[in-house]
Structure formats: C-alpha cells, structure tokens
Amino acid sequence: MKRRRRGRPPRKELTDAQRLAIEIMVWHWKTVRTHEDVAKRCGISRIALYKWRTRNKRFQREYDREMKRYLNVTRPRLRYSRNDLLSDFKLLEKAMTTWLN
Structure with missing residues (x-):
C-alpha cells in the first residue's frame, strides 16, 4: 500500500508570482539587488x-x-565589443610601431 503524501499536490504550471x-x-538584476x-x-x-529557489524543481x-x-x-553584444577592442588595439599597435620606427 502506497503512503499518501501530505499537503497540496504539486502544480503543473508556475503561478503568476513565480x-x-x-x-x-x-532581467532586472541590476535594479533589484536582494531576494527580499x-x-x-x-x-x-x-x-x-x-x-521556490531551493525546492521547487519546476x-x-x-x-x-x-x-x-x-x-x-546579452552575450553576442559583449563578444562583438571585445572583438572591436582587439581590432582597434591592433591598429593602434601597428600605428605606434610605424611611428616609432
């Protein structure tokens, strides 16, 4: 015989509050710093x-x-700007070596 679980049965979907x-x-982690x-x-x-964060699998x-x-x-924007910085740095490095020589 199966033991019956106490409490409410688990919901199939998330609530609006969740x-x-x-x-x-x-999405708003910069403006809202704490879980409180x-x-x-x-x-x-x-x-x-x-x-919810620790026990609710759904x-x-x-x-x-x-x-x-x-x-x-957000990642593609970061990758794009990093590549821009690298290319600008290479151009600056090339200009500095030609100027110093």
Missing part, C-alpha cells in the same frame, strides 16, 4: 521565494531556461 519572480531575478526586494515586488514572503528549470535566454541575448 513567473514574475523569475523575470525580475533574470524581489519578494516585495512579487507580493510574497522571502521564505516563499527561498523555497521553478528551477524555468529559471535556468530564462537565464539561458538572457545570456543568449
């Missing part, structure tokens, strides 16, 4: 946010997926 928390933590601030903006307690999966989307959006 989606909002993920969006704030991923995230919880206040979502209208939940910081303990609830902590439980929340963790969705957070990871959103973080990958964020990195895919």
Whole structure:
C-alpha cells in the first residue's frame, strides 16, 4: 500500500508570482539587488521565494531556461565589443610601431 503524501499536490504550471519572480531575478538584476526586494515586488514572503529557489524543481528549470535566454541575448553584444577592442588595439599597435620606427 502506497503512503499518501501530505499537503497540496504539486502544480503543473508556475503561478503568476513565480513567473514574475523569475523575470525580475533574470532581467532586472541590476535594479533589484536582494531576494527580499524581489519578494516585495512579487507580493510574497522571502521564505516563499527561498523555497521556490531551493525546492521547487519546476521553478528551477524555468529559471535556468530564462537565464539561458538572457545570456543568449546579452552575450553576442559583449563578444562583438571585445572583438572591436582587439581590432582597434591592433591598429593602434601597428600605428605606434610605424611611428616609432
């Protein structure tokens, strides 16, 4: 005989507060520094946010997926600017060597 689990059955989808928390933590991390601030903006307690982050597999999966989307959006810009800096540095180095010789 199977033991019956106590409490509510797990939800199949994330709640609106969970989606909002993920969006704030991923996309607005520069303006919202602490998890307490995230919880206040979502209208939940910081303990609830902590439980979602540590125990809720669906929340963790969705957070990871959103973080990958964020990195895919921001990374190409960083790579592009680094390449620009390298090419500018090479041009400057070439100009300096011709000027010094």
